[in-house]
Amino acid sequence: MSNLTYRDRPEWSYSDMKIILEYDIDYAVAVKRKLLEKSYGKAVDIGTLAHEELLKQGGSNSFVVKAYKDFRTNEAKDWRDAQTVPIISDNEFEQINKICETVRNHPLYSVLLCGEGIENEVELYAKINGVDIKGKADAIRKNKDGSIVICDLKTTAKFEDWKMNESRDMWKIANKHYDLQCANYTQLGLNPNLTNFYFFVVETVEPYRVKVMHCALAFVESGEQKLAKCIGQIKQFGNREIDFTYTKTLNEVEEIGDFSL
Numbered sequence: 609m610s611n612l613t614y615r616d617r618p619e620w621s622y623s624d625m626k627i628i629l630e631y632d633i634d635y636a637v638a639v640k641r642k643l644l645e646k647s648y649g650k651a652v653d654i655g656t657l658a659h660e661e662l663l664k665q666g667g668s669n670s671f672v673v674k675a676y677k678d679f680r681t682n683e684a685k686d687w688r689d690a691q692t693v694p695i696i697s698d699n700e701f702e703q704i705n706k707i708c709e710t711v712r713n714h715p716l717y718s719v720l721l722c723g724e725g726i727e728n729e730v731e732l733y734a735k736i737n738g739v740d741i742k743g744k745a746d747a748i749r750k751n752k753d754g755s756i757v758i759c760d761l762k763t764t765a766k767f768e769d770w771k772m773n774e775s776r777d778m779w780k781i782a783n784k785h786y787d788l789q790c791a792n793y794t795q796l797g798l799n800p801n802l803t804n805f806y807f808f809v810v811e812t813v814e815p816y817r818v819k820v821m822h823c824a825l826a827f828v829e830s831g832e833q834k835l836a837k838c839i840g841q842i843k844q845f846g847n848r849e850i851d852f853t854y855t856k857t858l859n860e861v862e863e864i865g866d867f868s869l
Contacts, residue, residue, distance in 0.1 A: 655763030791831025
């Protein structure tokens with residue numbers, strides 16, 4: 609087990625459980641077993657690269673800037689084929705730098721994300737109701753009084769999704785199941801009752817806005833309900849085979865247009 613990387617360890621992560629909620633348990637198990645692949649768009653890639661640069665404070669070595677205008681020559685093709693990390697353009701490199709600069713200049717950067725007493729990319733493991741779960745905290749600070757501060761860096765091209773409406777409801781965030789992530793990491797934080805969870809949100813396109821949000825108790829509790837649902841489905845799945853054949857009997861047929869549900 610100790611030789612496995614975090615990604616390959618068998619515990620269930622927030623990302624794994626999010627798939628249960630968005631699809632179903634069989635689909636989630638298939639993805640977890642690498643029988644299915646989930647792909648993400650280019651915009652997410654830029655955010656991910658900036659994310660790694662920030663947490664590793666410029667030493668991620670997770671990309672290389674394109675060294676040739678195009679890859680028409682054999683020399684350029686050989687260089688391209690020799691790369692083991694994503695190749696980005698000069699414009700994308702500038703975009704990543706602007707994202708990182710904006711975050712580093714924020715007054716709460718050294719308080720929540722990268723500063724004295726803060727550990728980055730900390731692997732956390734726990735057993736909850738008989739199910740092993742895991743998480744990798746972007747930033748965690750353990751205070752002398754026993755309280756814990758966890759901060760997760762979010763890069764997004766849709767900054768307005770993080771805007772609360774007039775009723776202070778964050779349904780868009782909950783719909784992305786970030787409340788599940790909050791609950792997951794809070795449970796993994798060794799002292800859930802004394803854990804404060806923050807999101808450090810940065811826009812990946814101009815004007816590169818930044819905001820910090822604290823997760824209220826209601827948000828944590830919403831995530832805990834989802835966490836309990838996921839754990840229940842994982843336990844119910846057990847060791848059975850994956851089954852994508854739904855609606856096996858007429859009694860299981862769903863009614864289209866039944867608005868009573």
